Amino acid sequence: MDVYEAIATRRTIRDFEDKPVEMSIIERVLDAGLKAPTNNHLRQWEFVIINDREERAKVLRVKNMAGRDECDKMLDGFGLTDEVQRNMFHEAMPRQFSMLYNAGCLILPFFKVREPLLHPSSLSSLNDFASIWCCIENILLASASEGIFGVTRIPMAEESEHIKTVIGHPDNYVMPCYIALGYPAKNASKPKQKNIQIREKMHTDKW
Incomplete structure (x- = not known):
């Protein structure tokens, strides 16, 4: 699959088969992430992979x-009126936990x-933040080329504090999002x- 096909194929999926993603594939897509451009050329990114459901919980x-x-009520409060946009939120909001817990692979990316x-x-202070999102996009596109799809979710402040306690990552590393990847369920929306x-x-x- 060439890059244009991967871009056209990539879709956000929140309903997954009960099937793990092979570690060899995880390594390939993360390696694709490392090929992304980075502001300081050091690629100071780390990835915590959580496959065990008990650990995810x-x-x-x-x-x-x-x-x-x-x-x-929430969408009205945000002033969102576009029908396509609202439908996306209607799909997403009831699956905030399940899409992460049931994915074939859950990745927590971190950047320094x-x-x-x-x-x-x-604005230049956000270079590190911009670079990790280039990395994440590479991961999503590489996953699409493998027939694997997923979703990202930005953590709330209290979630980030909890993750730091559980994972034990250094103070100077930040997790910009969760990355849930997996094989789409047959009835995946x-x-x-x-x-x-x-x-x-x-x-x-x-x-």
């Missing part, structure tokens, strides 16, 4: 949102920070993509 302090009414992530002194034409987004010389 210790790490995860994520709650599924109970129902559609609760979700709608030079100063507090949420209090950057300049695939949220509709917003149809956007590239020429609508292109500007020549000026905006």
Whole structure:
């Protein structure tokens, strides 16, 4: 599969087969992540792989949102009106825990920070944060080429504190998201993509 096919194939999946992802595949997709561009050329990234369900239960302090009414209340509060966008949240919110717990592989990526992530002194201070997301995208595309799909989820502050306690990572490393990967369930829901034409987004010389 070439890179354009992998990009076109990649989809967010939250419903997985009860099937682990082979460690050889995990190593390949993480190695693809390491090929991503990095701001300081050191690739100061680490990955904690959690395959054991009991260990996942210790790490995860994520709650599924109970129902559609609760979700709608949240979306209304955010001022979200686009139907495709709202439908995506309706798919996602009830699966916040299950999509991480039931995945064939759960990866916790970490990157080294030079100063507090949420209090950057300049835009350049976010270079480390930008680089790890290039790495994560490589992982998702490499996974798609293997027939494996998944989802990312950014942790809440209290989740990050809990993960630090359980995992024991150094103070100067931050986890930007969970990466859940696996083989899609036969009835896996695939949220509709917003149809956007590239020429609508292109500007020549000026905006």
